[in-house]
Amino acid sequence: MAAPPPTSDSDAILIPKTYSSPKDLDEIINRFKKLRLHSLKVDPVSFSSTYEEESQFPHDKWRSRIQSPLPRTFIAINDTVSKRITNDTTDSSISSPCFGDTSTSLLRLIRSEWVGMATLLGPITFPEETTNEDGAVAKPWDAFIKDQKYKMPGDVSKVEDLKGAHIVYLVVAVFTLPEVRRNGHASRLLKVIIKAIHDDIDIYGAAKASITIQLEPENPRALRLYESLGFSVWEKALPMADPWGNVSHVISLGMTVHSQSD
Ligand SMILES: CC(C)(COP(=O)(O)OP(=O)(O)OC[C@H]1O[C@@H](n2cnc3c(N)ncnc32)[C@H](O)[C@@H]1OP(=O)(O)O)[C@@H](O)C(=O)NCCC(=O)NCCS
Secondary structure, X not given: OXXXXXXXXXXXXXXXXXXXXXHHHHHHHHHHHHHHHHHHHHOHHHOXXXXXXXXXXXXXXXXXXHHOOOEEEEEEEEOHHHHHHHHOOOOOOOOOOXXXXXXXXXXXXXXXXXXXXXXXXXXXXXXXOOEOOOOOEOOOOHHHEEOOEEOOXXXXXXXXXXXXXXXXXXXXXXXEOHHHOOXXXXXXXXXXXXXXXXXXXXXXXXXXXXXEEEEOOOOHHHHHHHHHOOOEEEEEEEEEEOOOOOXXXXXXXXXXXXXXXX
């Protein structure tokens, strides 16, 4: 089936962390969960996690993925309806009668079709030229991987520690619905993520940032996507374990970005 043509109503929106209405929060959690589980179902080989594992997660774990400080999830949307609503009113602070929130981002997320997602973990300070637990020189992705499995860093870096630091990020859970692929949605998500990292550098006064993404060697479309955005291969065969402990090797891609004011 031919993919629908790209639309000017496509966008990539950051899921908010705070909600004035529990109903809005539940709506966002449910849609996030639905899209994430769908991604694990339709593209199981592209992810280190599995549908079987995540479909058992309790509601609180999904809530934490939305509301805990470190992960930021961006959603690719098709947005014709909410744009029409926003354009039809002169009051930019309009609240939705159904959801009771004044946030434009939230309104657009709630009113739109979700067609893709990507999650950014970070910033974490990177102690350059140190060694990790195995005695090897520390790598920019070490903060996010333990015992060959992804782990959420225990502590968020303190704001004062980010100043002048080399900070690191990991991008995970990149996915677009099969029926909308090759319309630039993933590319848009990644560009918004890179922009968010540039903003972090300026806000925190960091020296530079390293962004890494891991992918299976048999994923040439994702490799082309990341290379088209400026990522390059930093590690050809990084050992990672699946939920059952079977180890395979993934490619680790990276990109370093500096302050826009440099
Ligand atoms: C990889 C994936 C996220 C790409 O999403 P998308 O919305 O189709 O990507 P875009 O339309 O933004 O593509 C941007 C560029 O990536 C490259 N690309 C994307 N899909 C490609 C494909 N099937 N074949 C070759 N190149 C491809 C192209 O360079 C493309 O630019 P172009 O269309 O102008 O040639 C999507 O195919 C997907 O969800 N796959 C399954 C999950 C997955 O692999 N996630 C990545 C895990 S690391």
